[in-house]
Amino acid sequence: MAEIRKILFDADTIAARVKELASLVSEDYAGKELVLVCILKGAAIFTADLMRHITVPATLEFVQAASYGASRTSSRKVQITRNLKKDFEGRHVLLVDTIIDSGATLHALHSLYSGRNAASMNSAVLLDKTCRRIFDVPIAYKGFHIPDEFVVGYGLDSGGQYRNLPYIAALETDTE
Numbered sequence: 743m744a745e746i747r748k749i750l751f752d753a754d755t756i757a758a759r760v761k762e763l764a765s766l767v768s769e770d771y772a773g774k775e776l777v778l779v780c781i782l783k784g785a786a787i788f789t790a791d792l793m794r795h796i797t798v799p800a801t802l803e804f805v806q807a808a809s810y811g812a813s814r815t816s817s818r819k820v821q822i823t824r825n826l827k828k829d830f831e832g833r834h835v836l837l838v839d840t841i842i843d844s845g846a847t848l849h850a851l852h853s854l855y856s857g858r859n860a861a862s863m864n865s866a867v868l869l870d871k872t873c874r875r876i877f878d879v880p881i882a883y884k885g886f887h888i889p890d891e892f893v894v895g896y897g898l899d900s901g902g903q904y905r906n907l908p909y910i911a912a913l914e915t916d917t918e
């Protein structure tokens with residue numbers, strides 16, 4: 743396993759920002775039926791924390807998508823390995839991912855669910871690697887902008903490892 747090179751966001755910093763994002767979501771969706779769609783596996787931890795600070799009624803769904811596989815560079819070919827069969831029937835859908843890179847994952851899910859009768863569809867991400875964006879997708883809630891650096895922790899992995907770190911960190915680049 744590679745060494746942690748630098749902590750970018752510690753647990754307290756993440757918690758404070760997640761709380762702020764949840765307040766914004768709660769204001770914007772007041773009186774609406776909100777569905778959070780957690781993009782597994784990376785968004786499991788972010789979604790769990792975000793949802794616990796959301797004060798409007800919200801339901802939770804899970805999808806699983808993979809664009810990186812075991813490598814650190816996005817293949818940009820998104821595989822949906824666990825999908826949702828349901829129609830959204832006038833509910834407001836918020837796709838939740840921990841990080842957006844090329845945008846391929848969120849773009850694929852937006853396209854996939856565009857015909858499912860949602861009243862609205864938007865996204866929330868904790869981290870945005872803006873300089874890597876290829877696909878344009880609506881993202882109403884963003885936690886932090888980060889440079890083009892591979893990060894792990896708080897649900898994000900490298901080869902399946904590091905998801906349990908309570909902070910977000912950059913890895914040494916000399917392995918994998």
Ligand code: IMP
Pocket residue numbers: 781784809810816818839840841842843844845846847848891892893894898899900
């Ligand atoms: P995109 O489809 O290129 O936007 O990439 C999004 C997905 O790639 C996320 O859901 C993550 O699973 C993964 N990903 C992107 N950047 C990183 C990173 O720096 N560390 C860990 N996973 C990442």
Ligand code: MG
Pocket residue numbers: 784810811898899900
């Ligand atoms: Mg991954």
